[in-house]
Amino acid sequence: MFDSGAAVAAALEAAGADLDDAQRQPNGVDLTVDAVFQQTEPGRLGRDGKRVGQRQELEPRGDCYRLERGSYVVRYGEPVRIPEERIGFVLPRSTLLRNACTLDTAVWDAGYEGVGEGRLDVGHPIEIEPGARIAQLVLAEADHEGTYDGAYQEENL
Numbered sequence: 102m103f104d105s106g107a108a109v110a111a112a113l114e115a116a117g118a119d120l121d122d123a124q125r126q127p128n129g130v131d132l133t134v135d136a137v138f139q140q141t142e143p144g145r146l147g148r149d150g151k152r153v154g155q156r157q158e159l160e161p162r163g164d165c166y167r168l169e170r171g172s173y174v175v176r177y178g179e180p181v182r183i184p185e186e187r188i189g190f191v192l193p194r195s196t197l198l199r200n201a202c203t204l205d206t207a208v209w210d211a212g213y214e215g216v217g218e219g220r221l222d223v224g225h226p227i228e229i230e231p232g233a234r235i236a237q238l239v240l241a242e243a244d245h246e247g248t249y250d251g252a253y254q255e256e257n258l
């Protein structure tokens with residue numbers, strides 16, 4: 102069972118998100134883009150530990166990011182807290198897909214709190230305004246043991 106958009110909005114507002122009406126969707130809440138990065142060195146996934154490689158934050162040109170084909174990392178604009186008994190999924194806005202672009206995202210764990218990031222895959226050049234809605238967060242009921250306590254807890258807050 103998935104939560105209603107109003108319940109997702111309440112969870113985000115409890116985490117300090119300042120939502121406008123356009124972000125409130127029937128089944129979830131739209132997340133905006135706060136920053137776009139280009140990775141500049143390799144990261145590492147080891148058997149023990151991990152490292153996120155250096156990245157460079159891109160500046161908007163004029164009123165928007167003008168992105169060529171390629172892989173980018175985006176930081177969302179809203180603080181998120183995934184409530185207990187829930188799991189979060191972030192999906193791309195369909196307008197991204199309709200423009201040959203997408204977001205790749207992973208599981209948002211119960212108990213995670215922070216401003217998350219995702220991979221923006223640009224399949225055709227696109228213009229994205231800072232603060233534009235780019236993704237949608239939905240929350241589903243989920244059993245879990247423990248809550249998120251990893252390296253990204255409270256990131257970007």
Ligand SMILES: O=c1ccn([C@H]2C[C@H](O)[C@@H](COP(=O)(O)OP(=O)(O)OP(=O)(O)O)O2)c(=O)[nH]1
Pocket residue numbers: 191205206207208209210211213216217218219249250251252253
């Ligand atoms: O697309 C996503 C998916 C998740 N998260 C946040 C919420 C999630 O709870 C946290 C950690 O994600 P995950 O557990 O997949 O990361 P990991 O690489 O396994 O790190 P850790 O070892 O800290 O669990 O990152 C994002 O920012 N973006």
